[in-house]
Amino acid sequence: MDNQTKAPHLAGVIGFFSDPHQLLHATEKVRDSSYKHFDAFTPYPVHGMDAAQGLKRSPLPFVTFAAGLTGCTLGFLLQYWTSVVDWPIIVGGKPMNSWPAFVPVMFECTILFAGLATVGAMFLLNGLPNHKRKSFDPRITRDQFALLIEAPVALEADRAEQFNESKAAEFLKSIGAKEVKSVYSEGWF
Amino acid sequence: MGHATTIKNPGTFEVSGTIKNILIACVAVGVVTFAFSLNADPTRAWASFVMNHFYFMSLAIGGLFFATLQWITGAMWSAPIRRVGESLTAYLPVVFVTFAILYFGVPKLYLWSHMEHVKGDLVLEGKSGYLSLGFFVIRNVVAIALWIFFALKMVGNSIAQDASRDYRLTEKNRFWSPVFLIVFSLTFTMASFDQLMSLDPHWFSTIFGVYTFAGMFYSTLATICLLTLLLKSHGKLDGLVNENHLHDLGKYMFAFTVFWAYIGFSQFMLIWYANLPEETGYFIRRMEDGWMGVSTFLLVGKFLVPFFILMPREAKRNEKVLRNVGIFMLIAQWVDMLWMVQPEFFKDGPRIGLTEIGVTLGFLGVFGLMVFRFLAKYNVVAIGDPRLEESVSHHHQ
Incomplete structure (x- = not known):
């Protein structure tokens, strides 16, 4: 694929939370922030997550x-x-x-x-099944709850400029993430 | 404890004096119309008596059935509304009285009680061991007594928990629930065979008990929904019941609308398809003359209308929609009872007049007074339930 020939680009910044309630409240804060692209990852369905993410009802x-x-x-x-x-x-x-x-x-x-x-x-x-995506951290299928703030796709160069990696990391920490790291696209995105 | 600090006990519910007076007036109207029509047209009087006796008996035992399902499954969502179901059992002692009155209507209602009809009729002679007055009375009285026994035991445990907040009472009810369900399924089937199916002693349908059960739970859920909305409109359930609980109740009503249709159609189709002379009479009577219209109403009104109205998510979360559908479902169930009873006596079409409405009002009055007396005496919410706290903050998709 195209992706593999290119150098891996920044996919986003991910923060880890140890319990679902924390994640729920953190997600609400991201929803109300200026970050438009984000996703939550949990080992099992968490009640209220749809509302916390501000998702519209499915058709x-x-x-x-x-x-x-x-x-x-x-x-x-x-x-x-x-x-x-x-x-x-x-x-x-x-x-x-x-x-x-x-x-x-x-x-x-x-x-x-x-x-x-x-x-x-x-x-x-x-958009399932999607064989191209890989789990970027195995812990989110076990005992960790994660929140990913996505960086705009590299193609949108002007917007990528605006995405400030450390600012997003700071924000995640401020809303309670106990561990924050940047993730790079490895074909899963 | 956590409960006491976070959840405020809404206490009891006192219905307004006007409503109480209206209910008392309903009872008076019922007694007068019944007494009057006993002289004018006894068959009609007893027909409307037995259908209303069964209708309100179903609601009373349905309330306990609803509560039992919550205990046996360890349900969380229903914790703040389970007491509403329990309150319906307050009418159960009256069922003893109405069954005692029904005893005097047996000769008018049940052909099998006349020996001159039974003699020479091979089918009725064969059934005479079961369809005999003494056995009929004994087994139905035992059934009602068993229901009251379980209601006293399990609703009693639930009320005792209000004060003690002892979770072991929930476990006790979880132990008794399956026992009750087995007893209930057998006795309720028997009661519907005896009191309704034997109106035509030649006819039989093994699914009949399930059919009356479907109608019973259909109307019980509508009643629980309406009572919940009433309590909510008086602010008794503030912070206890939110639109998620109503959504679940709405789903329950929707499900049993489908269940009733499924069972009703199963009963009809097998008889229609097999076309055996000993079975078809029941449906032929209900598809001729004025009865075809009532049968059509049941298909459209009891099934299709609530089915499509309750289908959207927003409808089930809307108090106004739920209230109107609930009232409509109770009327539809009443028509279904009429449809089960009256064609055995009036072949040309339904009789809906002063007799039927008056007697129904009488039963409604007694039922309302008993249920409101319960709600005025005990907390309207099972405040000691260990699952209440979790249920109050009930959120889901």
């Missing part, structure tokens, strides 16, 4: 809803077409369009479509 539920309705409709049309239009057979003396008999399949199609679309849209929205 995922609308995908689920639309896909569910589509599945329900297609489930009905499939059965209507097979048992009324394409190959009508009288079963149990019931009308061709016996909708109560169609309901279980419509229900299952609703679930199937909604479920698959949700998983698919989730991967699209969060």
Whole structure:
């Protein structure tokens, strides 16, 4: 890849916190600061992190809803077409369009479509799977909570100028990080 | 302790004198209409009595069922609203009285109580061992007694915890909860078989108990939601119940809207598909004449309307929406009870008139008085619950 031929550039400054409450409050402070690009890393989901990061609600539920309705409709049309239009057979003396008999399949199609679309849209929205990214510190999958203030991408040279490494490090320390270090892109970013 | 300093006990809740008077007036209206219609049209009077008896009995035992689920799962979210569920059990002793009154309606309601009908009818003769007046009374009285026993024991533990703050009382309730759930599932199924399904003694549906259970929990959740909103509007739950708790209650209501539809459809579809003469009568009666409209209302009103209204996240966090949907769900459940009882007596369509509304108001009055008496006597929040503190600062996505 392009990245590997270039010299590693500054990806950002990361601060470590030892408990989730500290991290939550620190994240709120970063959210309210002038730093626009940041991310939190935790070994397990921390309640309230979405609000602390100022994340907007995900559009995922609308995908689920639309896909569910589509599945329900297609489930009905499939059965209507097979048992009324394409190959009508009288079963149990019931009308061709016996909708109560169609309901279980419509229900299952609703679930199937909604479920698959949700998983698919989730991967699209969060950009996973991404084999290029590497964990930059194994501790964040064990017992450490981290907050990364991202440096603007090197390509935006003018903005990169403005990013002050030591200032960001100072800021992280001031909001309670017990350890701060700069991280360089190694293809994970 | 931490609790005492951080969480203020909201104490008891005294309902206003006007509401109390209205409830007393409702009881009077109920007694007068019931007495009057017993003379005018006894079948109609007893039909509306048995449906309301079952409706409010379901709410009372549903309150204990709700609380039991919280104990058995060790739920945190529900700690500040569990007492609202417990308060519904205050009506349970009245169920004894209404069942005693129902005894006098047995000849009007249940065909199996007439020997001249049973004799010569092979099906009824075969069932006569079970469907006999003595056994009917004994097993239902035992069921109600068991429910009161568990309510006294578990709600008693919960109230005792208000003062002692002893976490071991929670553990005791967690021990009793599974025992109650097993007893409850058997006795509630039996009560619905006996009091509702045997209105047509020839008909049977093994899922019937689950169907009445679905309606029971559907309406119980709506009642708990409405009572919570009432207490909240009087400032009794300030700092205790926030929109996250309401969100969870809304999800619960949403889930059981779907559950009711699932069970209701399962009962219908298997009977419709198999098309066996001994089973189809129940649904044929409910799909003819005026009853088809009621059946359609149940599909649309009891399922689709709350389903789509409660679907968005914002609806479940909005007090106004929850209040309106809650009231609507209680009405829908009432129509469902009507739909289970009346077609056995009135083939041409539903009867909704002074008799039905008057008797319902009577039951509503007694139910309200009993529940508000409980809330005026005991703290409206289980203030000694070890999970309360965590639940009060309940945040989630």
